[in-house]
Structure formats: structure tokens, C-alpha cells
Amino acid sequence: VSAADRRRFSGTRCVVTGGLGFIGSNVALALADAGAEVTVVDALVDGHGGDAANVDGSAVRVVIADVGDVGAVAPVVTGADHVFDLAGQGSHIAGARDPERDFDLNAVARLRFLEILRRARPGGPTVFASTRQVYGRPATLPLTEDHPPRPTDVNGVAKLAAEYLHLLQDDGSVILRLSNVYGPRQHLRRDDLGVLPVFFRRALRGEPLVVFGGGADARDALYVEDVVEAILVAALTPEAAGRVMNIGHEEHMALWRMAELIAAASPAGPPVVAGDWPLEHARVDVGSVYTSSSLATEVLGWQPEVPFDDGVARTLEWFAQHPERYDG
Numbered sequence: 403v404s405a406a407d408r409r410r411f412s413g414t415r416c417v418v419t420g421g422l423g424f425i426g427s428n429v430a431l432a433l434a435d436a437g438a439e440v441t442v443v444d445a446l447v448d449g450h451g452g453d454a455a456n457v458d459g460s461a462v463r464v465v466i467a468d469v470g471d472v473g474a475v476a477p478v479v480t481g482a483d484h485v486f487d488l489a490g491q492g493s494h495i496a497g498a499r500d501p502e503r504d505f506d507l508n509a510v511a512r513l514r515f516l517e518i519l520r521r522a523r524p525g526g527p528t529v530f531a532s533t534r535q536v537y538g539r540p541a542t543l544p545l546t547e548d549h550p551p552r553p554t555d556v557n558g559v560a561k562l563a564a565e566y567l568h569l570l571q572d573d574g575s576v577i578l579r580l581s582n583v584y585g586p587r588q589h590l591r592r593d594d595l596g597v598l599p600v601f602f603r604r605a606l607r608g609e610p611l612v613v614f615g616g617g618a619d620a621r622d623a624l625y626v627e628d629v630v631e632a633i634l635v636a637a638l639t640p641e642a643a644g645r646v647m648n649i650g651h652e653e654h655m656a657l658w659r660m661a662e663l664i665a666a667a668s669p670a671g672p673p674v675v676a677g678d679w680p681l682e683h684a685r686v687d688v689g690s691v692y693t694s695s696s697l698a699t700e701v702l703g704w705q706p707e708v709p710f711d712d713g714v715a716r717t718l719e720w721f722a723q724h725p726e727r728y729d730g
């Protein structure tokens with residue numbers, strides 16, 4: 403979105419669910435910067451990336467509530483110009499450990515939230531953050547949207563259900579299937595995180611980066627600013643309503659290479675070492691996976707701008723200035 407387009411949010415009322423989390427807070431802050439009146443709804447779910455510090459010092463208003471809590475959420479969404487539904491559980495490991503909780507957080511809470519939206523705010527654009535994990539193990543690469551969704555774990559099934567619940571809405575939400583995202587404000591204070599946050603956490607702490615299973619599998623990764631851009635432009639593009647689009651990076655590389663680049667860019671310069679797959683990880687792994695975003699380029703005019711090495715440098719720089727965010 404050009405600076406002029408971002409100003410189209412000026413004076414609008416925007417609601418961001420999951421807005422204390424990694425992606426949500428980056429979106430909320432960008433909207434506030436553009437002059438929007440922003441309210442985030444976040445339950446600070448245990449084990450997720452939500453942190454009140456993510457929006458500290460900004461004009462963003464915070465409502466601590468579950469997205470399915472009608473008493474708290476209906477007044478917030480009534481009359482909202484834009485709704486960004488970015489709350490949810492992203493961890494496949496957490497989903498495998500407690501499938502019912504995953505389904506509650508990703509699907510059931512979403513059903514309740516969408517019911518609140520339907521009554522309190524019929525129509526109007528909603529953007530939903532889904533995941534490329536709904537495809538499961540790819541039959542062909544890069545993944546395009548016509549590849550059948552065959553999720554291999556409950557987290558993927560719950561996200562797919564959430565997509566369809568969104569698509570049932572009259573307002574035709576925009577579904578964005580995100581690849582792995584990294585960058586400032588990502589939660590790095592635990593070790594049971596996704597592969598990129600674990601690499602960053604270890605690189606910042608000067609601990610060896612452990613790559614499971616040889617690290618030959620490829621991934622694409624998105625710097626969070628590119629994701630914010632895709633989410634904002636999706637809200638401003640009427641033709642995007644009802645569409646399901648991949649948001650990924652054309653630059654993809656072996657996980658081992660990603661680890662090497664992160665380790666080398668970190669001042670501590672820790673080694674990259676091979677490790678055996680822990681069973682829990684092996685169960686939810688899908689091999690090489692990366693997506694094509696050509697549909698998003700066509701519909702939204704969006705494409706990622708930040709190459710991996712640049713995004714890594716910017717991420718390490720931000721965390722170097724916020725040691726309390728990875729040293730817990």
C-alpha cells in the first residue's frame with residue numbers, strides 16, 4: 403500500500419483480533435500510524451505470543467477478551483470500518499498436544515466471533531490470517547491455491563474449518579494463507595516455538611542452532627512488514643472479498659541454509675548443528691513446502707519486498723534493542 407493508500411485508513415475505526423500477538427500488533431501499530439482508531443481484542447491466551455508490551459506507548463486501545471465473548475466484543479465491532487481477524491493458535495505442536503483446545507481456539511471461538519460480527523456488523527471487509535499448513539504434504543511445488551487442502555494435523559483442520567466459516571459470511575472475508583513469518587515483536591521467550599523463532603532465539607542467545615533431520619527441506623519465509631502490507635491491501639481491495647490467497651515469498655531455501663544465515667548475521671555467531679527429529683516434531687512435519695503468491699499479486703498487486711538476509715538483519719537489530727523480549 404502506498405503512503406497515500408495507507409492514509410485511506412485515517413479516521414476509520416479498525417478492530418484487530420489477536421492484536422497483542424506478533425502479527426496482530428504489527429498490523430495494529432501500522433493502522434494507528436496511518437491515523438486509524440484501532441481497538442485490539444486479545445485474550446492473552448496462555449502459551450501464545452500475546453504481550454501487552456507489543457502496543458505500549460501507542461494509541462491502540464486494548465480490550466482483553468476472548469473473540470467469542472459477545473458482551474465484550476459486540477460493542478467493539480459495531481460500526482467498525484475494517485475488521486482484521488488475526489487471533490488464533492499457530493503452534494502445531496501445541497495443537498498435537500491438546501487437539502480439543504486447538505479446535506476451540508481456532509474454530510469454535512471463530513464460529514462465535516463470526517456470529518457476533520454477523521449480528522453487530524453485517525457486511526464490510528474482514529481479513530483472516532490462515533496458514534499454508536492447510537495444504538498438508540505438498541503433491542506439487544510451489545503450492546498454488548488449486549492444490550487440494552489435506553491438512554495433516556488438527557491445527558490445519560481447525561484452520562481450514564475457520565476459513566470455511568469465514569467464507570460463509572455474507573461479507574465474503576479475504577483469506578490469506580501465510581507462510582512462515584518472522585520479525586520484530588515475535589514471541590521468542592520459549593523453546594517450544596516454530597522453527598524460525600527458535601533459530602532467532604538461539605542465535606540471539608549465542609546457543610547452537612539445532613537443525614532436525616538434515617535440514618534439506620525448503621521453506622519460504624516472510625518478514626512481518628510484508629505480511630502487514632498484504633493484510634492492509636487486502637482490506638482495501640473490494641475484489642479480494644471471498645478469495646483465498648497464498649501469501650508467501652518466491653525466495654525459498656533449505657532450512658539448514660536459513661539457520662546458517664541467521665547464525666552468521668548474529669553478533670554471537672553460534673554454530674549450526676544437526677540433530678535428530680524429536681518425535682513430536684516429526685509427527686507434524688510436512689517436508690519441503692513453499693507457496694506461489696501469483697494470485698495475490700494479480701488480485702492485490704502485492705508481492706514481498708524484503709529478501710531473507712535483509713529481514714534477518716532487521717529482526718536481529720530490533721531484538722538487540724529489546725533484550726527483554728528473548729532473554730526470559
Ligand SMILES: NC(=O)c1ccc[n+]([C@@H]2O[C@H](COP(=O)([O-])OP(=O)(O)OC[C@H]3O[C@@H](n4cnc5c(N)ncnc54)[C@H](O)[C@@H]3O)[C@@H](O)[C@H]2O)c1
Pocket residue numbers: 419420421422423424425426443444445446447448450451452453467468469470488489490491492493507511531532533534579580581582583584589596
Ligand atoms: N507467525 C506465523 O508464522 C504464522 C504463519 C501462518 C499463519 N499464522 C496465523 O496468524 C495468526 C497470528 O499468529 P501470530 O504469529 O501473530 O501468533 P501470536 O501467538 O503471536 O498471536 C496470536 C494472538 O491471538 C490471541 N488469541 C488467540 N486465541 C484467541 C481468542 N480466542 N480470543 C482472543 N485472543 C486470542 C493470543 O492471545 C495472541 O495474542 C495465528 O492464527 C496463526 O495461526 C501465523
